[in-house]
């Protein structure tokens with residue numbers, strides 16, 4: 001599909017989102033020196049404290065805050081050991097006037113970030129008490145999809161956001177909505193793919209350190225820091241700040257999505273960003289810090305459960321690959337050749353590796369089933385395999401790139417594995433996968449989707465993503481690659497046995 005021209009979106013990765021120098025309207029930020037003097041204040045202290053930021057800068061915090069609150073803050077500072085450590089205080093009477101605030105403290109380059117936002121708890125419910133039962137439900141789920149569905153539904157009910165999605169990154173950092181819970185009046189994004197550029201690398205890196213962010217209102221004004229720089233003339237690093245003003249490009253994106261409030265929390269596996277839980281609302285929506293912390297805690301626990309689940313799957317897959325070896329030996333040791341047993345072979349391999357079609361090439365004969373090209377295609381493609389080391393599984397999820405500049409049709413194939421099961425003459429078992437772009441459809445009604453005038457929007461993202469995946473298939477997982485190596489050895493063994501049998505019987 002054609003993508004509307006617009007300013008080139010390259011350079012997304014160059015925006016230094018930690019140095020944007022301001023905060024959102026929902027909270028204030030003070031940069032405090034190690035001896036508790038205010039170095040910088042966000043301009044909106046005027047609204048929240050009735051003090052001009054200039055009048056705060058240079059003052060000792062103790063002259064401004066309630067002594068008890070001050071004591072609590074000092075106590076928390078002692079607990080900040082590592083770089084990205086933070087401390088949170090909920091319901092603090094910061095000024096001794098009965099107004100309650102939620103506060104965050106982070107260490108940054110010899111100073112502290114102190115942030116506070118008025119407590120807006122919706123009252124009666126204790127959100128933390130909801131985390132445990134939700135987690136139990138997640139644990140009882142049978143599949144990863146179901147775990148994510150339960151999580152999305154639970155967080156939808158807990159937070160009041162109109163659309164809650166579990167978004168999973170692929171190996172190329174593009175991503176897909178794998179679970180969604182939403183109000184009937186908002187568009188569904190379930191199953192949609194988005195290109196890597198929608199969440200550029202510096203944002204992904206930041207989100208592995210700072211695990212939750214909220215934009216309660218995309219149209220609210222940004223409050224700059226006063227003065228804009230630290231005493232050394234450097235911009236203040238707001239990486240860990242809770243109130244950090246976000247990238248204007250991203251705000252434009254959200255507006256094009258007709259999203260007025262957004263929140264996301266990071267799903268981490270082995271220190272890497274595995275995915276995000278993304279929250280959208282068509283009107284402004286602020287969740288207080290205590291509730292956000294419950295969401296963040298739940299997301300961390302969910303990350304852990306997802307890791308366990310994937311580790312379990314990988315183990316099962318390794319076991320299945322081993323069992324496949326046993327079954328294939330039993331199935332074919334009688335001497336039945338693969339060509340006549342192709343159905344059985346496909347079923348067996350399919351229990352361990354996902355594929356859409358299979359072919360067998362044995363020097364003189366070629367047979368195929370499912371999504372598989374004909375023998376002429378294979379003959380043309382064979383040159384690629386011949387350049388490849390003999391004893392190794394050839395594997396690609398980007399057939400388009402493989403065949404670039406050649407006259408060979410793809411026939412809707414995006415990925416293939418070729419398992420050499422004999423040297424000379426070469427003999428292969430081939431597994432094929434669909435091109436991903438053919439498997440996906442835009443779930444919403446494109447005409448109804450969004451005002452498509454902005455230069456970035458989900459509609460265009462999706463189109464852009466579709467273009468990037470032409471000629472590609474879903475990635476072969478590490479488990480599948482390992483299984484393919486085991487399988488190759490099994491098949492080789494069977495071929496050798498048959499050869500021995502044949503020669504012993506003098507055929």
Ligand code: BLA
Nearest residue numbers: 009012017194197198199203246247249250262263264278
């Ligand atoms: C940030 N982009 C984000 C974030 C999300 C997405 C979740 C985190 C901030 C938040 O919670 O709102 C993207 N949101 C999505 C996607 C879905 C969703 C894919 O709900 C799918 C359902 N964005 C672009 C382009 C650029 C870009 C072209 O589309 C670059 C020019 C940038 N996105 C961008 C930047 C950030 C971002 C810079 C970081 C915002 C920040 O934290 O300051």
